[in-house]
Amino acid sequence: MKKTTKIGLATIVSSMVFALPVSAKTSAKVVAKPTAKVVTAKTSVKVAAKAVGKSAIATKTTSKASKLVKQEVGNKKTTKTTSTTAVRKNQLLTVSKSNKAVKIQKAVTQSGSSKSARSVVKVSYKPATVVVKPKVVERVPVTVVPRVSGSYGRQFGLNETYDPVGLRASVALVVDQNSWTTLYEKNVQTALPIASITKLMTAMVTLDAGLDMNEYITITDEDAAHYHHSRLTAGTTLTRRDVMLLALMSSENRAAYALGRTYPGGMGAFIQAMNAKAAMLNMYSAQFVDPSGLSSANQASAMDLAKMVNAATQYKTIRELSTNDSAYIYTADGNYKKYVNSNRLITRNMGWDIGLQKTGTLSAAGKCLVLQTRINGTPKIMVFLDSRSADSRVTDAVKLKDWIESGGNSSLANSGFGNGS
Structure with a gap:
């Protein structure tokens, strides 16, 4: 059943090999030490005369040699020296x-x-610096690593890993929450960017601090400066609970940043608390650098994200706010704006029993989704990273749910891309 909330001021409303020529100008300068x-x-x-002045004896042979040399250079009308080379040893x-x-x-x-x-x-x-005339140098083949666009998972080739369900996601995991049995896995130990799934950790750290959820928070220019693509205008004042609602339900980045900014000790202390929480949950591959997930440096493996989802389900506030269908927010520009859930499994009323969810979208991360739902009567945690589109991550979830309900079972290796550490 859809849950719609109306919130006012104080009311809940991405190997090429190129032959690169070596510059002749560069090769022209050679420094020989000593030379x-x-x-x-x-x-x-x-020089010979100086040597004589220092008790050196010039023999007749020397004199003849000197005359011979003078004869060779005495004619000033002859052409200039055409080649001069000096080789050490x-x-x-x-x-x-x-x-x-x-x-x-x-x-x-x-x-x-x-x-x-x-x-x-x-x-x-x-010792002296000798400048040698440019000479032709062979073209040296240089291996150039091509720049690959797209998500990290596709750059690593994780999307090419075979799976019997035919998922579009590069990474997928389903575990039974009660027994912690893995029902399906695909590249689950590879750490990838997690985008806005980060906001689950943001919510847990905020709630762990015991802050007043009814305290009013004003969205500032600092919040707006960090995240330009947002409907939440600077000057909007909401309760901390409503700010968390927008962060979890609609994945509002300015709301997530405001939660970190108003944390005791500021943003630096908040980021430290996020990583400390990850360590406490034994999320060995995880790291966090911002509260929204817009940084591709926010990374974790699917297995570690399952641990985070499991922990987040212990917070009633997170379960309620992340599964809310929609809400109306009165913003500083004097308008009521409708915010909806970013998860289409909820907004399309597809009949899923979802206890907690969070989506994520980032060019480096692809389309991501984590959720807790009931399959075959027991709670399951599902993780999808680097799917192709917002629709395909939903399709992946539906495919995998149907596959598990029909008795499927699969365990796929991580395709050789490390253990996510």
Whole structure:
């Protein structure tokens, strides 16, 4: 039977491989430490002269070599040097002039000194930066991970896991609440974003604090700034109970944020309390960073969500508010607005005996649904994550309920995507 409430001010109303060319400009700059300083014939002579000034003896062979070098570079009309290369260890110094070249093979000792292979000139080189002309570099294949759009479950390929019922959800779980027997499971240990299912934890933490549910709360600009897509205008004043009603029944994000903001100690203390509650319930894969579920960082596995639903059913207020059909709210803009339940199993009066429910929608999470209902005369907890649409999550629930009632039984592995931790 539909439950409609009228609420006033104080009245309840998502492997590609690309061949990426390496930039020639990038490859042009090579720093060799330590390396040989590029030496022309002139500087060779100057260095040799300095060596003489420091008690170094220049032999006749040295003089002849110096003259030979001067002859090669003396003609100023010859073309400029076309290539200069310096290679650390067994360095080859080449100075090209016109069609002639003078080559001096250098051997670098372990101590770092440079010695001519023909003992022509002893030259010590100082470390320097050598700029080498650009050269053609082979195209290096680079593996690029393509950006995949859509929910996390589909990016992981969880939706491709076979199941005998043909569900559209990537994750599904049914447990008997009395015996805690698993009746159906599909990828139940994989932690995924849970969207607005988060609001069940928000409600439990609020109620655990023992706050006055009849205290008035005003929706502020801070609430509105965090959640733009909302019909709940800033300035609207409601009791804490009515705010919780909108959060659970219609999945109102501003209402959920207001519950966290008005918690003793503020939002930071509220988030800590959410995670502490999850730890107390042994929800090992769960984490919470906001009270609404708009963050994809709010995550948990289906098995841990079943634990949360089981705990939430112990709160009479949560059972009543989450299954309410609709309500009229008088908002700050001077209008009565009708809010309806986000779960079509309730609004379409499909004959389900639902004790508690919560929907969730987020691009990273897909369409989600958790509920407690009676199947074959006993309470069952059902969890669906990452279904394709609002209709398909309802269809998934109907299919699985019919399958269980007909005596079906299935246990599917988590398809190799971790244990949800």
